[in-house]
Amino acid sequence: MKSRLFAGLACVLPAIPALFVTAGQASAATTTSEVISSASTCSYVNQPDAVPGWNWTSPTFDDSWWRKGRQPLGHREAVATDVGSPQTVAYFRCSFTLPLDQKVQAAEVSLRVDDGALVRLNGAEIARFNVPTGTLTSRTNATSIDPYDGQRWQTVRADPALLKPGKNILALQVHAAGNETWTSGDLTMEARARVTLEASSTPTPMPTPKPVTTSNAATTTTAPTTTNAPTTAPTTAPAAPAGWRLLWSDEFNGGSLDRTRWRAYANTYGDADPYMLHCMTPDNVKVTNGTLKLIAQRRPIVCANGKYRNYASGFVGSREAGRLYPLFGRFEIRARTPHGQGLFPGVWLRHARGAGTAEVDIFEQFHASAPGQATQTLHFPNTIGYNVAKKGTVYEQAVQGRGEWHTFSVDITPVIPGDRSQGRFRFAIDGRTTFEYVNTRMSTWSGSDQTWDIALQLYVGGAWAGHPDQRLGYYPAKGGICAQTSRAPLYGNPANCPTRGIWLAPWQDSTFEIDYVRVFTPA
Numbered sequence: 188m189k190s191r192l193f194a195g196l197a198c199v200l201p202a203i204p205a206l207f208v209t210a211g212q213a214s215a216a217t218t219t220s221e222v223i224s225s226a227s228t229c230s231y232v233n234q235p236d237a238v239p240g241w242n243w244t245s246p247t248f249d250d251s252w253w254r255k256g257r258q259p260l261g262h263r264e265a266v267a268t269d270v271g272s273p274q275t276v277a278y279f280r281c282s283f284t285l286p287l288d289q290k291v292q293a294a295e296v297s298l299r300v301d302d303g304a305l306v307r308l309n310g311a312e313i314a315r316f317n318v319p320t321g322t323l324t325s326r327t328n329a330t331s332i333d334p335y336d337g338q339r340w341q342t343v344r345a346d347p348a349l350l351k352p353g354k355n356i357l358a359l360q361v362h363a364a365g366n367e368t369w370t371s372g373d374l375t376m377e378a379r380a381r382v383t384l385e386a387s388s389t390p391t392p393m394p395t396p397k398p399v400t401t402s403n404a405a406t407t408t409t410a411p412t413t414t415n416a417p418t419t420a421p422t423t424a425p426a427a428p429a430g431w432r433l434l435w436s437d438e439f440n441g442g443s444l445d446r447t448r449w450r451a452y453a454n455t456y457g458d459a460d461p462y463m464l465h466c467m468t469p470d471n472v473k474v475t476n477g478t479l480k481l482i483a484q485r486r487p488i489v490c491a492n493g494k495y496r497n498y499a500s501g502f503v504g505s506r507e508a509g510r511l512y513p514l515f516g517r518f519e520i521r522a523r524t525p526h527g528q529g530l531f532p533g534v535w536l537r538h539a540r541g542a543g544t545a546e547v548d549i550f551e552q553f554h555a556s557a558p559g560q561a562t563q564t565l566h567f568p569n570t571i572g573y574n575v576a577k578k579g580t581v582y583e584q585a586v587q588g589r590g591e592w593h594t595f596s597v598d599i600t601p602v603i604p605g606d607r608s609q610g611r612f613r614f615a616i617d618g619r620t621t622f623e624y625v626n627t628r629m630s631t632w633s634g635s636d637q638t639w640d641i642a643l644q645l646y647v648g649g650a651w652a653g654h655p656d657q658r659l660g661y662y663p664a665k666g667g668i669c670a671q672t673s674r675a676p677l678y679g680n681p682a683n684c685p686t687r688g689i690w691l692a693p694w695q696d697s698t699f700e701i702d703y704v705r706v707f708t709p710a
Contacts, residue, residue, distance in 0.1 A: 216385075216386065217292060217383050217384060217385045218383070218384050219381055219382070219383045219384075220381065220382055220384065221379060221380070221381050222283035222284075222285070222355075222380050222381065222382055223281050223283055223296075223357060223378055223379055223380035224258075224379060225258050225259065225377055225379060226257060226258060226267075227257070227258055227281055227283075227378075228255055228256065228257050228258070229255070229256065229258060229260060229279050229280060229281040229282075229376075229378070230250045230253035230254065230255050230279070230280045230281075230282075231253060231254055231255070231256065231260060231270055231277060231278060231279045231280070231376075232253050232254070232277065232278045233254075233270045233271050233273070233274055233277040233278075233374075234274060234678060234679070234680065235274055235678070237274065237276065237277075237278060237325055237680060239253075239278050239682075242310070242656060242657050243278065243280070243358065243657070244280075244307045244309070244310045244356065244358035245309070245310050245356065245656075245657075246282070246309055246351075246353075246354045246355055246356045246497070247485070247497045247656055247657075248280075248356075248654075248656075248657050249462070249464075249648075249654045249657060249658065249663070250280050251461075251462070251663060252663065252667050252679075252681065253280065254270070256268025256270065258281075258376075258377050258378065259299075259375060259376065259377035260279065260374075260375075260376050260377070261301070261337070261373065261374040261375040261376055262372075262373055262374045263372055263373040263374075264301070264336075264337060264373050264374070264375050266375070270374065272372070273363045273370060273371055273372065273373065273374040274325075274363070274370070275325060275326050275327065275328060275362065275363055275365065275370060276323075276324075276325050276326075276327065276360050276361065276362050276363070277360070277361045277363075277374060277376070278358075278359075278360050278361075279358065279359045279360075279361065279376055279378075280356055280357075280358050281356070281357045281358075281359075281378055281380075282354055282355065282356050282357075283354075283355055283357070283380065284353060284354055284355070284495075285350060285351070285352055285353065285355060285382065285384070286352065286384070287352040287353065287489065288352075288386065289384040289385060289386050290347075290384065290385045290386075291347040291350045291382055291383070291384060292347060292383040292384065292385050293344070293347055293382070293383040294308075294344070294345045294346075294347050294349075294350055294380065294381070294382045294383070295342055295343065295344045295345065295380070295381050296308070296313065296314070296342070296343050296345060296357060296378065296379070296380045297340050297341065297342040297343075297378070297379045297380075297381075298316075298340070298341060298359070298376070298377060298378040298379070299335075299337050299338060299339055299340050299341070299375060299376075299377050300316055300317075300333070300337060300359070300361050300375060300376055300377075301333045301335075301336060301337025301361075301371075301373060301374060301375035301376075302317055302329035302331070302332055302333040302337075302361075302362060302363055302364040302371055303315075303316050303317030303318040303329030303330060303333070303361070303362045303364075304316045304317070304318065304359050304360065304361045304362065304376070305318055305323055305359070305360050305362075306343070306357070306358075306359050307357075307358045307359075308345050308349045308350070308355070308356075308357055308358075309349050309350065309351065309355055309356055310356075310358075311346075311349050313343055313345045313346075313349070314341075314343040316341060317329050317330050317331060317333060317362075318330060318362050323360065323362065327362060328362060328363060328364055328365045328366065328370075329362040329363060329364045329365075329371075330364075331364060332364040332371065333364070336373075336375075337373075337374075337375030338375075347382075350382065351487070352487070353487055353495045353497075354495065354497075357378055357380055359376060359378065361374065361376050425438070425703070425705060427707055427710070428517070428707065430709065430710050431517050431707035431708065431709065431710055432707060432708055432709075432710045433705065433706075433707055434512070434513075434516065434706045434707055434708045435512070435705070435706045436703060436704065436705040436706070437449075437479075437703065437704050438477070438702075438703045439474050439477055439478050439479045439701065439702070439703065440477055441474060442474060442475065443474050444472060444474050444479070444503065446508060447508060448505060448508055448510055449503040449504065449505055449507075449508055449510075450503065450504060450507035450508050451467075451468075451469035451472040451501065451502070451503050452467035452468075452469075452501075452502040452503070452504065453467060453468055453469055453490070453491045454466075454467055454490060454491055454492060455467065455490050455492060455494050455496070456502055456644075457644075457646055457649070458494075460649050460650050461650075462648050462649050462650045462652075462654075462663045463646060463647070463648050463649050464496060464497065464498045464529075464647045464648030464649075464654070464655070465483070465496060465498045465499060465500040465646060465647035465648065466488045466489075466490035466494065466496040466498070466499050466500075467490075467499075467500060467501065467502040467644075468488070468490075468499050468500075468501070469501075470499070471483070471484065471499050471500050471501035472501040472502075472503055477702070478700050478701060478702050479503070479643070479700070479701040480501075480698050480699070480700050480701075481500065481501035481502070481503070481532075481643060481644065481645040481698065481699040481700075481701075482500070482501055482645075482697065482698045483498065483499070483500040483501075483525070483530055483645050483647050483655075483692070483697040483698070483699075484498065484499045484500070484694075484697070485497065485498055485655070485656070485692075485694055486498070486499055498647040498648070498655070499647075500644075500645045500646065500647050501644075501645055501699075502642070502643070502644040502645070503642070503643050503644075504640060504641070504642045504643075505640045505641045505642070506537070506539075506640035506642075510640065510641075511539055511637040511638065511639060511640055512536075512637070512638070512639045512640070512641065512706050513636050513637065513638060513639075513708060514599065514607065514610070514629075514633055514636055514638040514639070515599050515600055515601055515610070515708070515709065516598075516599060516706055516707055516708050516709075517596060517597070517598045517599075517705075517706070517707040517708075518536060518547075518549060518596060518597050518599075518639075518641070518704075518705075518706055519594060519595070519596040519704070519705045519706075519707070520534050520549065520550070520594070520595050520596070520643075520701060520703070520704050520705075521592055521593070521594045521595075521701070521702040521703050522534070522550070522592070522593065522595065522699065522700060522701045522702065523589045523590055523591065523592050523593075523699075523700045523702075524550075524552055524589065524590055524593075524699055525588060525589050525590075525645075525692075525693060525696060525697045525698060525699060526552075526554050526558060526559070526585040526586055526587065526588070526589075526590060526690075526693070527554055527587065527655065527690055527691055527692040527693045527697065528554050528555040528652070528653040528654070528655060528659060528660075528670075528689060528690065528691050528692060529647060529648055529652055529653050529654050529655025529656065529691065529692045530552075530554065530645065530646075530647065530652070530655060530692050530697055531551070531552070531553070531644075531645070531646035531647070531648075531649050531651075531652040532550070532551070532552050532644070532645050532646075532699040533548065533550060533551040533552075533642075533643075533644050533645075533646070534548070534549040534550040534551075534595060534641075534642070534643055535547065535548055535549070535641070535642040535644070536549065536597070536639040536640070536641060536642075537639065537640050537642055538632065538638060538639065539635070539637060539638055539639070539640065540632075542566070544632050545566065545567050545632050546565075546566040547564075547565060547566075547597055547599070547612065547639070548562070548563060548564040548565070548566070549563060549595050549596065549597050549614070550562075550563065550595040551563075551564065553651060553652060553670075554585065554652075554689060555652075555653050555659070555660055555661075555662065555670035555671070555689050556651075556662075556670045556671060557579060557581070557671075558585035558688050558689050559581050559582065559583050559584055559585040559590075560579045560580060560581045560582070561579070561580050561581075561582045561593075561595065561616060561621075562577065562578070562579045563577070563578055563579075563580070563595075563597070563614040563621060563622070564576070564577040564578075565577070565612060565624055565626075567626065567632070575624070575626070576612070576622070576624035578614065578621050578622040580616055580621045582616050582617070585688070585689075587690055587693045587695075587696075588693045588695065588696035588697075589696055589698060589700060592702065593616060593617055594615075594616070594617050594618065595615075595616055596614070596615050596616075597612060597613065597614050597615075598611075598612070598613040598615075599611070599612055600613075600709065602625060602627075607629060607630065607633045608627070608628070608629055608630035608633070609625065609626065609627050609628075609629060610625070610626050610629045610633075611623060611624070611625050612624045612625075612626065641704060641706075643699075643701060643704070644699075645697075645698075645699040647692075650662060650663050650664040651664050653670060654691075655691055655692030655694075656691055656692065657691070658681040658682075658684075659684070659686045659689065659690070659691055660681070660684035660685055660686040660689060661676065661681035661684045667679065667681070669681075669683075669684035669685060670684065670689075671684070671685045671686075671687070671689075672684070672685065
């Protein structure tokens, strides 16, 4: 317990604009809910000179690397979660979810803190308790020792316009009293939040994909009405490279996706990786001006499977349209890629029995690890080992947006004509070989001649892509590593990762643009 030397002082709550503002005259029954209770779980960081990230108060911030604990949180007090010895500042995030079809009429937040706090709701400041005015840093102490020792509850009413359907965040930075030579030895943080909701006569509009059907690869959907017409084939077939003949191509010369060749996904494909952030939608797949565009966006969306996401993107696959391609052939794509952390473009061949059987990655890009570098990889069954061959090749200078046009390809040919048990894989960029690999055990999975489907994708987030809007230079893979060193960051803080030559997702131009896809067979 602290000294009562300051018992005569009181924490003064500054004037808060728009207190308990209503969102309109009630036209339906209202309900009041406690969305954050004294038993809620919150995330926290309490370490020396912590810098949690520039947008740590935002609902889109990825706090998976933070510790978590049930309220009340603190140290050397009656708490459910001991966060350790107080630092000058400790950071807390308490999340709650609001329904999509109801309006927020009013909101209020109550909390007790020791010694002082700055409080934000979805990034907007709503209150300060016992801390200085102006900008606060990781070394700013509370104005004084809290005379109530963290036992006094204080309440602030918040503008309901700050709240939104889906995920919301109450963020607090709790400052300890102290000076250059000492820091208060105890800490308390406990928060509650209540909202009054009214059923809306016009639910919040959210882009919801149409009903889905399932296949053995991924969930798909019928395309929007704007993509029903088949793409018009080019009048002249593209020239085949020497030694090859053209089997199939899509030049994307029409005004819509050819659904006899591709299907646009409407799901959260890839979210076996818990750090994936996207919802795949047909709305994020466009065919215009002779190219296919897979567009990543930062926008709230409810996916076809009911999951809520803050990002949308595009994915098309040939399997769902009934298109599979031969074991041996040349697979070629010409594309422009976006450069930015959290955007993961890729071109894959997936085995007819699933990518777990065999997968050929013609192109992938991991911007934060190596800007301007293409990664080409072979994945085969466990009997051989995953990532049996992999090569990264710098192919252009990274820019904040889309780069230049480049051609990526793989030639898959038998080592011995007519023998399907051995195959040579030759990867190339712009016609120049990047690496080759010979698989001598293809008979374990080569199967029928209809072996590969083609997948074109632009993921948002992922363990090996990072977050598009925060923690630059940091990947959550392997428990958290710096993208450019593959080592854990100093003190476990992602802010200590190097960031040279990289940037977050360039939302002004985050499109993976494909000029054509072509498949050739040996002449």
